[in-house]
Amino acid sequence: MDWISIFALLAITIASCVVQHASALDFFFNSFNASSNLLLVNDAKFESGVVRLTNDSNQFSYGRAFYPTQIRMKRSNSSSSNNSSSVSSFSSSFVFSILPDVANTPGFGLAFVLSYWTSPPNALASQYFGVFSNATVPAVAPLLAVEFDVGRNTEFNEENGNHIGVDLNYIESAVTKEAGYYDPSGSWIVVEMRNGQNIQAWIDFEGAEMRINVTIAPVGVARPSIPTLSYTNPDIENYLSDDMYIGFSASKSQWVEAQRILAWSLSDVGAAGEINVSGLPVFSVASPFTSSLTAGAIAGIAVGASLFMILCLLGFYWFWRMTKLRKEDEIEDWEMEYWPHRYSYEELSQSTNKFSKDELLGLGGFGKVFKGVLKNGTVVAVKCINHDSKQGLREFMAEIGSMGRLQHKNLVQMRGWCRRGNELMLVYDYMPNGSLNRWIFDKPTQILSWPGRLRVLSDVAEGLNYLHNGWDQVVIHRDIKSSNVLLDADMRGRLGDFGLAKLHQHGEVPGTTRVVGTLGYLAPELAKVVSPTTASDVYSFGVVVLEVACGRRPIDMAVEEEEQILVDWVRDLYKEGNVSKAADKKLDGEYDKAEMESVMKLGLACCHPDPNKRPTMKEVVSVFVGEAAAEVARVDLLASVGGDGSGDVELGEAALLPLQLARSLS
Numbered sequence: 001m002d003w004i005s006i007f008a009l010l011a012i013t014i015a016s017c018v019v020q021h022a023s024a025l026d027f028f029f030n031s032f033n034a035s036s037n038l039l040l041v042n043d044a045k046f047e048s049g050v051v052r053l054t055n056d057s058n059q060f061s062y063g064r065a066f067y068p069t070q071i072r073m074k075r076s077n078s079s080s081s082n083n084s085s086s087v088s089s090f091s092s093s094f095v096f097s098i099l100p101d102v103a104n105t106p107g108f109g110l111a112f113v114l115s116y117w118t119s120p121p122n123a124l125a126s127q128y129f130g131v132f133s134n135a136t137v138p139a140v141a142p143l144l145a146v147e148f149d150v151g152r153n154t155e156f157n158e159e160n161g162n163h164i165g166v167d168l169n170y171i172e173s174a175v176t177k178e179a180g181y182y183d184p185s186g187s188w189i190v191v192e193m194r195n196g197q198n199i200q201a202w203i204d205f206e207g208a209e210m211r212i213n214v215t216i217a218p219v220g221v222a223r224p225s226i227p228t229l230s231y232t233n234p235d236i237e238n239y240l241s242d243d244m245y246i247g248f249s250a251s252k253s254q255w256v257e258a259q260r261i262l263a264w265s266l267s268d269v270g271a272a273g274e275i276n277v278s279g280l281p282v283f284s285v286a287s288p289f290t291s292s293l294t295a296g297a298i299a300g301i302a303v304g305a306s307l308f309m310i311l312c313l314l315g316f317y318w319f320w321r322m323t324k325l326r327k328e329d330e331i332e333d334w335e336m337e338y339w340p341h342r343y344s345y346e347e348l349s350q351s352t353n354k355f356s357k358d359e360l361l362g363l364g365g366f367g368k369v370f371k372g373v374l375k376n377g378t379v380v381a382v383k384c385i386n387h388d389s390k391q392g393l394r395e396f397m398a399e400i401g402s403m404g405r406l407q408h409k410n411l412v413q414m415r416g417w418c419r420r421g422n423e424l425m426l427v428y429d430y431m432p433n434g435s436l437n438r439w440i441f442d443k444p445t446q447i448l449s450w451p452g453r454l455r456v457l458s459d460v461a462e463g464l465n466y467l468h469n470g471w472d473q474v475v476i477h478r479d480i481k482s483s484n485v486l487l488d489a490d491m492r493g494r495l496g497d498f499g500l501a502k503l504h505q506h507g508e509v510p511g512t513t514r515v516v517g518t519l520g521y522l523a524p525e526l527a528k529v530v531s532p533t534t535a536s537d538v539y540s541f542g543v544v545v546l547e548v549a550c551g552r553r554p555i556d557m558a559v560e561e562e563e564q565i566l567v568d569w570v571r572d573l574y575k576e577g578n579v580s581k582a583a584d585k586k587l588d589g590e591y592d593k594a595e596m597e598s599v600m601k602l603g604l605a606c607c608h609p610d611p612n613k614r615p616t617m618k619e620v621v622s623v624f625v626g627e628a629a630a631e632v633a634r635v636d637l638l639a640s641v642g643g644d645g646s647g648d649v650e651l652g653e654a655a656l657l658p659l660q661l662a663r664s665l666s
Helices: 003-022 234-239 295-328 345-351 390-404 450-469 534-550 566-575 593-606 617-625 631-640 657-665
Strands: 026-029 039-042 045-047 050-052 061-066 074-076 085-087 090-100 110-115 143-149 163-168 175-178 180-182 188-190 199-206 211-218 229-232 243-252 257-267 360-363 367-373 379-386 414-420 423-429 473-476 485-487 493-495 502-505
Touching: 061 110, 090 110, 090 243, 143 211, 143 234, 163 211, 163 229, 163 234, 175 229, 180 211, 243 257, 345 367, 345 379, 345 414, 345 423, 450 473, 450 485, 450 493, 450 534, 450 593, 450 617, 473 534, 534 566, 534 593, 534 617, 566 593, 593 617
Parallel strands: none
Antiparallel strands: 026 257, 039 061, 045 050, 050 257, 061 243, 074 085, 090 199, 090 257, 110 143, 110 243, 143 163, 163 175, 180 188, 199 211, 211 229, 360 367, 367 379, 379 423, 414 423, 473 502, 485 493
């Protein structure tokens, strides 16, 4: 090699090093003020040495704080002949605090964000961290977040209200872990993230391995050697762009929750700078008041307050106690208008062992559910619901009262209610075998057999048909999903949870309302017309049918991209003539293949994109029970699927009927 070639190679190497160094990102903030080099978006602001991400207003709020220089996430491999790129690594550490104004209000948390945009498209506040939308179909895009979530949202399949998760351009986490750390002995220590304490987090992204390690511990605890959460997935690269903004985002609804960033360091060329945590502020509900008082003043106030309280208790304790108990259990005139079957608070408290954690059955979208045993030995489920106002509680009771008069063997029967202040307790029949999703998803301890699954689907179809056609009003459930299908002692299905249901008279057009329900089960037309109909319930039921037949959730981010949306995947297999491929492999082939295909075709017919081409629940019931219905019903059915009556299908031939319904898919 001549000297010119050596010099050229050396020049290229030096230039490459200079470029890489120029694109390096390495910064450190041990506190924040107006001169801090940060880009604040929307409600985020500097406040007393910290970054406050949302405001204290009783309305939706979101805020983001980004470092203004983008981090280079993909670097070109100039030495490679195919001009490929490698993914960079980085290390970051920060201290955060999450403190609600009222402890028992819904929690939101905050997120560490890598984003192509400083304002991601269609981002929402509330439980969406101010960076995600409520789209039912996630798209591959440059957006990655590590959420520090302090609220449980069952619609996102969250099992814990105090967890860490990795989100890939979608609000439902790809992986979650309860917030906590491993101490030096290997024991797991839970960290409560919503009490205002300062918590330090370490996030290490290893680009070569496509691995994210997240570690947390309360300030003052040395960094644990084992990460809280470690997630490795080659698909992470699909959610990265060449250059991305890096920072934090948080949001809330009408409940005040202070999400603060107290310190932050980051480096993409080595370990992040060590944060000095000794001088950081500590936040609590009382801190704005107590911080302005001297120790002597605080002591004097405490002694005076104690003496005052003793005198008050001596004089008024009995009167206060009797008045409080009387008001808490007081029945107002309007309550009896809706439903006279009222339980006393003492009876429900005694039946649930004072609402003990040992009797907790689960956490629903509206509150906690406890197992109880009434004085007569009847086992019940007690659902506790909090409302913000008496007016909202009154409207809710008006609808719940109507639901309480529904009587059908395939509905979870409501027995009565109790009100204490703004807390409403609903009493239901106890379902000993839990919800349907526990028997078909993931790795259940016992697999629900195919005949058992068919019985449950038939039961739910009859219950939903009763809601649509069998009562003096039309009841639109609006939240049909496998977790709302409960199984009684005989493993028969019952439809429950009418918290979102709406009623209207037969022949009337239902009123417009906000879109509610669960991602993956919502009918597509609700994205444009927010008037729920019986057809939108039919769509949700069709998704449940496919869940039961395929043994998987409606949205699954752990599978191949073309299989992530259950309805689309099964429809594509149907068009290929290979729909049986979607059958639940956990059944190990113990089912009739023709029957399985028919059920999946029925599910697809219920999920037709055009609501006018979906069968009614009356027609669906005829499929499961094999009724030889009237000729009028037969003609209506064929019209609903676009058939011309050819083939002379009889409604009594239940196994063949879904083949006619499936014509609507072509």
